[in-house]
Structures are given as structure tokens and as C-alpha cells.
Amino acid sequence: MAELDPKDARIAELEAQVAARDALIVELIAKVEALTARVAELEARLSQNSSNSSKPPSSDALGTPRPPKKPTGRRPGGQPGHKKHERRLLPPEAVQHFVELVPKECKGCRGRLVGRDSEPRRHQVVEVPPLSAIVTEYRSHALECRACGTVTRQPVPAYASSAFGDRLGALASLLVGKYRLSKRLVKDALSDMVGVEVSVGSVVNLEGEMAGALAPAVTEATEYVQAADRAHADETGWVEGREDGRGKRAWLWMVATALVAIFRIAQSRGGKVARALLGEDFAGFLVSDRWSGYEWCDAGLRQVCWAHLTRDFQGFIDRGGKGGRLGRKLMRQRNRFFHWYHRVRDGTMTREEFEQRMPAVEREVGRLLRRAEMHAEKKTAGMAREILRFEKCLWTFVDVPGLEPTNNFGERCLRHAVMYRKTSFGTQGPEGSRFVERILTAVTTLKLQRRGALDFLTNTLHAHRNGLPAPSLLPTPETLQLANAA
Numbered sequence: 001m002a003e004l005d006p007k008d009a010r011i012a013e014l015e016a017q018v019a020a021r022d023a024l025i026v027e028l029i030a031k032v033e034a035l036t037a038r039v040a041e042l043e044a045r046l047s048q049n050s051s052n053s054s055k056p057p058s059s060d061a062l063g064t065p066r067p068p069k070k071p072t073g074r075r076p077g078g079q080p081g082h083k084k085h086e087r088r089l090l091p092p093e094a095v096q097h098f099v100e101l102v103p104k105e106c107k108g109c110r111g112r113l114v115g116r117d118s119e120p121r122r123h124q125v126v127e128v129p130p131l132s133a134i135v136t137e138y139r140s141h142a143l144e145c146r147a148c149g150t151v152t153r154q155p156v157p158a159y160a161s162s163a164f165g166d167r168l169g170a171l172a173s174l175l176v177g178k179y180r181l182s183k184r185l186v187k188d189a190l191s192d193m194v195g196v197e198v199s200v201g202s203v204v205n206l207e208g209e210m211a212g213a214l215a216p217a218v219t220e221a222t223e224y225v226q227a228a229d230r231a232h233a234d235e236t237g238w239v240e241g242r243e244d245g246r247g248k249r250a251w252l253w254m255v256a257t258a259l260v261a262i263f264r265i266a267q268s269r270g271g272k273v274a275r276a277l278l279g280e281d282f283a284g285f286l287v288s289d290r291w292s293g294y295e296w297c298d299a300g301l302r303q304v305c306w307a308h309l310t311r312d313f314q315g316f317i318d319r320g321g322k323g324g325r326l327g328r329k330l331m332r333q334r335n336r337f338f339h340w341y342h343r344v345r346d347g348t349m350t351r352e353e354f355e356q357r358m359p360a361v362e363r364e365v366g367r368l369l370r371r372a373e374m375h376a377e378k379k380t381a382g383m384a385r386e387i388l389r390f391e392k393c394l395w396t397f398v399d400v401p402g403l404e405p406t407n408n409f410g411e412r413c414l415r416h417a418v419m420y421r422k423t424s425f426g427t428q429g430p431e432g433s434r435f436v437e438r439i440l441t442a443v444t445t446l447k448l449q450r451r452g453a454l455d456f457l458t459n460t461l462h463a464h465r466n467g468l469p470a471p472s473l474l475p476t477p478e479t480l481q482l483a484n485a486a
Contacts, residue, residue, distance in 0.1 A: 044319065044379060089122055131194045133168070136160075159465045164206060166465065168196065170457035172203055173210040177439030178453055180420050207435045210457065213464030214438040221260050221441060221473045226279035228257045230403060232410030233274065233288045236418055238265055239426030240433055247426060250433075253277055256413040259475045261444040263417065265433040271296050285400055287407050290390055303396040305407035310334060312387065316372065316380050323380030326372045330365060337361045341405065351401060358398045366391060413444055442473060449479040 101120075103113050138160055142153035162169065168190070175186045183203040190196045225231060233255045239247040253264045255277050266273045271293045278286070278297075287303045288294045294302065313334060316327025340357060343349035369391075372384035387394075397403040417440050427433045442460075446453045459471045 089124055095124070133194050133196045134165075136165075159462075162209070162465070164196075164198070164202070166462040167454070167458045168194075169206045169209065169461050170454055172198070172206045173435075173439055174443070174454055174457055176203070176207065177420075177436070178416075178443040180416075180423050182424065207439075208431060209464070210461060211431070211435040211438050213460045213470065214442055216470040217460065217473045218262065218438045218441050221445060222262050222277070224260050224474055225255050225257055225262050226282055228260075228284050230257070230285040230400075231278070231282075231287070232256050232404075232407055232413070233278070233286060233294060234407060234410040234414045235269060235291070235293070236414060236421070238421060240265065240267070240430070241426070241428040250426070252414075252417055252421070252436075254410065254414045254417065256410055256444075256448075259445070259448045259479070260473060261413045261441065261448060263437045263440040263444070265427070265437055269293060285396065285403055287404060287410065289407060290386070299390075299392045300396070302390075302393045303400075303403055303405065304390050304393045305405075306334070306338075306394075307406040307408055307411075309387065309394075312383055315383065316376070319377060319380055321377050321380070323372055323376030323384075326368050326376060327380070330368050330372075333361050333365050333368070338405075355398060358395070362395050362398075365394070413448075416440070416444065445473045449475055451479055 102116065105112055138156045140154055140156055142151050144151045164172070172186055172190065175181045175189055176183065181189060183200045186203050187198055187200055190198055233253070235251050235253045238250040238252040240250040241247055248267065250265055250267050251269045251273070253266060253273055255262055262277065264273065264277050269291075274293045275296060282297070283301070285301050285303065286294065286297050287305065289305050289308050310331070313327050313330045316323045317331065318324070319327075337358060340349060340354050344351055344354045366388075369384045369388050373381050373388060375381075376384060397405040420436070420440070427436055442457065443453050446456055456471055456473075462468070463470050
């Protein structure tokens with residue numbers, strides 16, 4: 001073979017070096033583009049907070065700016081002329097002791113005074129008597145039969161088989177389920193308040209007994225919710241312990257009507273759980289977020305939450321660009337119709353006028369979302385596309401008087417459970433989950449109906465121990481009247 005000319009060899013070597021460098025440049029450019037995209041993604045994620053995404057406020061970083069409030073020019077506190085919220089005096093029949101304060105002499109001339117004031121000024125002092133437990137001892141006697149010699153002992157009644165009475169058992173469950181005390185703190189509270197010494201294991205046993213006692217009332221409440229004409233649904237993360245001691249991801253589901261709320265802990269966040277909770281034949285209007293677990297519900301009967309949409313539009317604005325400009329226009333439309341909605345609620349605009357104004361807003365929001373889908377940046381366009389999937393569900397509240405455009409009511413009902421989870425870190429197993437489901441159902445429903453929780457739980461435990469019908473969580477005419485008055 002003929003040897004290459006040194007000049008040609010040098011040229012070939014240089015060409016190989018250039019080709020290698022070109023390949024390296026292409027590789028580096030690809031890496032830079034990937035890293036740039038990754039940085040943009042991380043910056044977008046870092047800029048997310050509770051005002052522009054579905055993240056809860058508790059996850060916001062320290063110093064996250066809040067939307068500034070418009071200055072009112074007023075000083076903090078009660079304003080001149082505001083309605084006072086004073087403690088109401090109890091009627092005389094609810095007072096146990098009366099102390100008559102009658103002056104003996106005139107403070108001016110020191111003359112003797114006689115008679116009584118027909119309308120004395122009333123001042124009441126409320127006190128709690130010293131708390132102490134009432135201990136009942138059952139003495140089970142055994143007697144021998146003189147005829148046959150058989151010894152017969154009179155057993156303790158079944159209703160007294162527990163070492164703790166109905167009200168004490170109800171109080172222990174209430175301290176856990178409503179006041180969110182740990183089992184150890186319940187033990188300390190009962191010792192401090194009523195002088196009763198209980199073990200942590202006894203608190204657990206009382207929880208299990210209460211869970212069984214509440215089962216009939218919770219089943220009845222579930223059937224009531226499933227037959228309702230409208231409901232709010234939401235869910236939040238949960239942790240349920242396993243036999244190996246490790247926590248497993250679970251979800252706490254909630255469905256609430258105006259006066260009844262039910263809870264369910266499940267290992268899934270899928271639609272099957274929502275179907276089971278609402279019922280396969282649920283035909284009422286459902287207010288929720290856009291979670292896919294509710295997509296089985298008829299779109300014509302569903303209202304997606306505008307509080308979530310507000311945060312999405314704020315996300316458009318915060319990401320800037322074309323999507324940011326469209327986000328500001330969407331937010332203006334949102335503010336516009338919410339102003340009208342609040343006027344209807346306050347009685348300064350008729351429902352008919354509101355319904356006549358809304359079609360123009362609906363068309364403009366749809367037009368802006370389609371522009372964002374076509375022309376906005378990738379993330380904003382994807383979010384616009386997602387919202388348009390639920391376009392039919394955006395405006396159900398316009399056609400249904402009384403249906404709320406947000407799921408704020410549902411989130412308020414769920415907030416207590418979220419705070420319970422933060423302090424308890426979930427449940428240790430299925431038995432604990434059943435107690436949490438049922439006690440949350442009871443205390444939340446009773447709060448909505450303005451009913452006393454301790455008396456209800458006491459009566460529930462008493463009925464369970466004595467084989468009597470369980471008290472109901474369903475609203476009565478009296479509870480309806482109290483709720484409407486509130």
C-alpha cells in the first residue's frame with residue numbers, strides 16, 4: 001500500500017479532531033438544553049405556593065409573600081357603632097343561686113333606704129363545681145343452696161361490665177376525636193380533671209368500644225348523604241400502620257351536606273372509593289376539585305371548585321409570558337362574576353339579573369382558556385387544556401340556585417381532620433381507622449347541627465352497652481331550626 005502523504009495525513013487528523021469536537025459540541029448543547037429545562041422546571045416548582053397551586057398554606061416556605069390587603073384606614077379592633085357580642089344572661093330558671101344586693105343607706109345623705117328595685121341590674125358569675133368521679137361498687141354475692149349444695153353467684157350486669165361508665169367512656173373518646181389529644185394526654189387529662197386513673201391501653205379499648213357503638217349512626221348518616229340533592233367532597237393524605245410497624249400511604253375521604261358529614265379512610269384515592277362513599281346511584285349535585293376520582297359523576301351535576309381555579313390563574317400570572325397576560329384577563333373575569341355572586345348572596349342583586357349577566361363571562365373565560373391552550377407556554381397551555389376538560393362543570397352553580405361555586409365548605413369540614421392527622425401522624429391499623437372515621441363523622445356532624453357532642457356520645461355508648469336503639473345523627477326539626485338560626 002502506498003503511504004499517505006504527510007500533508008494528507010495531517011489533514012485527515014485535523015478533520016477527525018473537528019468531527020470529534022463537533023460531536024462533543026452537539027452533546028454539550030443537548031446537555032445544556034436539558035439542564036436549562038430542568039432549572040426552569042425546578043424554578044417553577046420552587047415558585048409554587050398556596051396562592052398559585054394546590055399546595056396547602058402549611059407547605060409555604062418561611063417568608064412567602066401574601067397578597068396584600070387593601071388598607072381600610074381603620075384602627076384594629078371593634079369599630080365605633082359595631083354590634084356588641086356580649087355574653088347573654090341565662091334565664092332565672094337556669095340560675096342556681098341568687099344574691100340580692102340591696103343598699104341600706106343613701107350614698108348622698110346617708111339616710112335609711114327601704115323597698116326593693118323592681119328591675120335590678122343583673123350580673124352573673126358562672127363557676128364549675130369541684131369535679132370528682134362517682135364510683136359504684138358492685139358486690140357479687142355467692143350463696144350455697146341448702147338443698148343440693150350448689151353455690152350460685154349473682155353476676156355483674158352486662159351494662160356494668162366495663163370499668164368505666166358511659167359518660168367517662170364518651171369523654172375519653174371526645175378528648176381524642178374532637179380536641180385532638182393523644183392517648184397519653186387523655187390519660188393525664190382525666191387524672192387532672194376528674195381524678196380518674198386510666199391506662200393508655202384503657203383509652204384504646206374505649207375507642208374501640210365507641211367505634212362499635214357509633215357504627216349504626218354512621219351507617220344511617222351515610223345513607224342520608226347518598227340520598228342528598230347536593231354534597232361537597234374532598235380527600236386528604238393519611239398514614240395507616242401495618243403489622244410490620246411501617247406506615248402505609250392511605251387517604252381520608254369526606255363527603256358533606258349542609259348538616260351531615262361522613263368520613264372514610266381507604267388505601268386508595270381512586271374513583272371506586274368515591275363511588276362507595278357517595279353510592280353508585282348518587283344523583284345529586286357534587287362540588288369538588290378536579291381530581292379524577294370524581295370523573296364518574298355526571299358532568300352536568302358537577303361543580304368544580306373556583307378557589308382551585310383562582311390559584312391556577314394566579315399560576316398563569318406568576319409564570320409570566322403570554323400565559324401571564326391571559327391569566328390576568330382570566331382573573332379579571334373571575335373577580336367580576338364573584339362580585340356579582342356576592343351581591344346576590346347579600347341581596348343587592350337579583351338572581352335573575354345575575355343569570356342574565358353570566359353568559360358573557362362564560363364565553364370570555366372559554367375564549368381565553370382556548371387562547372392559552374394554543375399560544376401560552378408549555379405548562380400554562382397544559383393547565384388550560386386540563387381546565388377545558390371540565391368546562392361544562394365550571395358553571396353549574398349559575399343554573400342551580402344555592403349551589404356554591406367553591407368547595408370551601410367541604411374544605412372547612414375536612415380541616416379538623418387534617419389537624420388531627422398532623423398531631424397523631426395517622427392511625428396504627430384498621431381498628432384505629434374505624435374509630436377515626438366514625439368519631440370524625442359524629443363530631444363534625446354534631447357541630448354542623450349545633451348539637452352537644454358529649455351527651456350524644458354518652459347516650460350512644462349507653463345504648464350500645466344496654467342493647468338499645470342507637471341515637472341518630474340525622475337532623476331533626478329542632479336541629480334544623482338551630483342551624484338556620486345560626
